[in-house]
Amino acid sequence: MMTGKNYIGNQLSAKGNKTFKTFNPELNQENKTVFTEATKEEINEAVNLASEAFKQFREISGQKKAAFLNTIADEILALDHLLINMYCSETGLPEGRAKGERGRTIGQLRSFANLVAEGCWVEATIDTAQPNREPLPKSDIRKMLIPIGPVVVFGASNFPLAYSTAGGDTAAALAAGCPVIVKSHPMHAGTGELVSSAIVKAAQKIGMPKGVFSNLNSSGIDVGQQLVAHPKIKAVGFTGSIKGGRALYDLAAKREEPIPVFAEMGSINPVVILPKALENRNQEIAKTYAGSITLGTGQFCTNPGLLLAIKSDGLTNFIKNLYEEISKIIPSCMLHPNIKKGYEINKEKVISQNNVSVVANFSSEVQNNYAQQAVVTVDGKSFLENPDLHLEVFGPFSMIVECENEVELEVIISKLEGQLTGTVISDNHEISKYSKVISALQNRVGRIIFNGVPTGVEVCESMVHGGPYPASTDSRFSAVGITSIKRWVRPFSYQDWPNELLPEALQNDNPLDIFRIIDGIRSKEVTNE
């Protein structure tokens, strides 16, 4: 069943001689399938096909794109145990997580299908002509969103389904009308091949142009770099490390024609715990955060890596309680030996900094590739002065910063790098006394949470997953939810264009029956010629 080959459009292809295997971290052994890396020739084939496919795909109806997306979802479900087993064997994640993530992936595909089938998302806007206007007549002008061109998607190590091959970036790009080339993540290339086979089946069933989707294997950075540098690629989606995302951003910015790179990168997700909450709910907060810090072995981009509070007896108590609660958590497997190695190195690096004290560092022996969770503390001044303490430790780790007072707390927050989320733990009306702190926090994040945990990103229209750099390369967009389609589209105007040649969304009689803004008024009305 598994081939280890690339999908160049609908064709399996393996012209190269560089190969690699994926790894089962639970069993601590390599998986069997041998994956062949894409060659330069195959990259060009995939891009040229995508560029040709774009000519047709960009004009395909919303109904047909919806059928494509829904059929991808169906075909993914049809892979059934094959996919779930493959997922688990390549990630060390449990079956429940695999099924949950598959559900999320299916949900995303279907929500984009609904969006484009319904059709209003193109933001059709019509300003009718005023031939008798003085001093100059006014033309008829009509605008809608159109796809930007072939998109390259880089899968995430920590979401083999929901943010990889047929994940949020791909679903949004296909919904927009952009062909997609996935640079498969080498840690779960088998999961990638299975999902790709589902997409290719769906493309053939629905009659999509050849090259609307390709999937390229690679264990290094060359394939990705060549894709991003290719003149026919028009945008890039990435989920991963700051180093990786920034390298692609820099590469894209240096092109003769720079292209947008939407990279969702690192975040330490600051959590501000206010004094009264520590007084009244110390144990409960400690328990909740022990869970959030270790959820999914801490391998979420919204993992709470930074807990900020003002020095008090409550805080001292909280540190003890968090120690107790996090010590109770049974260690779990990380995605890959390299991820585990990175976790250990980064954890040790933080621990070795001046004025950092270890609160908890799970010390019993664990299985290979299992992570030992840890919590450390540091004073506010040291944190402020040492940028090494601001780095993300990807894994079940968090740092408590003990601030001298409210002013130091505000300064620390205002000097934080950009973050995906910020959380405030507050009792009753306590928060209203901290308006400067909250305002500073809002300015550094994409989403702010009250009395909750940052882990768990609801997929819905009002979700923002993104934020000021380096949480993402462009805070003006979200990577989650239906509005993430806006990363892959551009507005386009038709001036005095013949009605019969306009796309249906802009035609006088509104054949798609969508809401449009006509001369400033939103309606489903028809317009006059």
Place this chain on the structure above:
Amino acid sequence: MMTGKNYIGNQLSAKGNKTFKTFNPELNQENKTVFTEATKEEINEAVNLASEAFKQFREISGQKKAAFLNTIADEILALDHLLINMYCSETGLPEGRAKGERGRTIGQLRSFANLVAEGCWVEATIDTAQPNREPLPKSDIRKMLIPIGPVVVFGASNFPLAYSTAGGDTAAALAAGCPVIVKSHPMHAGTGELVSSAIVKAAQKIGMPKGVFSNLNSSGIDVGQQLVAHPKIKAVGFTGSIKGGRALYDLAAKREEPIPVFAEMGSINPVVILPKALENRNQEIAKTYAGSITLGTGQFCTNPGLLLAIKSDGLTNFIKNLYEEISKIIPSCMLHPNIKKGYEINKEKVISQNNVSVVANFSSEVQNNYAQQAVVTVDGKSFLENPDLHLEVFGPFSMIVECENEVELEVIISKLEGQLTGTVISDNHEISKYSKVISALQNRVGRIIFNGVPTGVEVCESMVHGGPYPASTDSRFSAVGITSIKRWVRPFSYQDWPNELLPEALQNDNPLDIFRIIDGIRSKEVTNE
């Protein structure tokens, strides 16, 4: 009245010793006012003030922002003849144009005022909580657009009012809630100072935070570069040359925290003239285009610099007719001796290329700084192979490319650099036979025009002024119309946030009475707690 100083917030300031003067191209002499360039210290002052102002300004109500924008418009009108005379003395443009552009500027300010007073533009989106959802409860999540931070605006040489100090970029940024620092264009620094005085008066009248606006003088590139590199600047708007825009884009991309640069740059605005139109309306089209090519001395970014047609007797005829029509046009003044010099150099460069023939090159003597309009022809193959023929000649110049056939026409269009506009001149149903040509054209431009001219950019919601690179650095946004506000905002989510602490746009009882999307349905309804 004129001081030649910078506005650092509300304060006039001239700490430097580098000075310059503006130039009256009609009189061919320098104007009197001595302008003092901003120093590094003044730049830092302006940026720090803007950053502080942002803390308040980002939370100011839409009503108050609207009052600010409307008062700016009032104060600009109150400058009356002083402004119009200054404009003319610094541009060589006639009074009618000055007044027209002032009207456009006022219109833009008021349309953004209306937008933010009305309030729906924040795209408020609410997904209500589902505490009993299985397997996990769903949080209440609410999203809206918020300002991105202090914005730097670079004024345009060719629109001293509408795309400079209080032009589209500034109006959109202030409407969004972003403080603005204008890098004044050195060719019309006096116009810039007058408009700045109007903005500062309005800021004081309405009680805006100090530093919500600054205006910095400079005749070189240092001030602009320092502004774009400053860590507290969060976005950049620019209108001008490809070289200038790209330099700023590169600088911003290299920052530790890269920031978005929206630059509206060069365009040669291809016009495709189809055979039947040449048969039936040859003289009329020639006359219309002689007018469009020379309008405003050809100094519009939408100037039709490239006319594409298939070889025919009609085309030969058209070349003759265009020669006759354009020879009738009386030359007019350019904005500045440097612009005139650039025009001559670029025109000569094109004329000197292989296989380029001069159709018309107005040869009578003209006043100093007046432009001699010109039209040249070249064959399709030469145009395709020589990138020097694709460069914008800023001024009253156009090139006719004589294509061998429809296939060559399509290839030429598909290989064009990105453009602001594309125009098709067609008779009756002729256009429907050229679907590949039209599709290729659409893929290279931001706006497509039927049987018109690209000059004349209507300010309305359905206008797109932007396009694939190098027409703009990010085709996903427009520089004209109320949606241009989206360049300066980012989406932001509140999760389970206390109702009384939410911004009014997201509060349960909808105090702003705006349309919101609640659980997928657009309405003005209140929500439950």
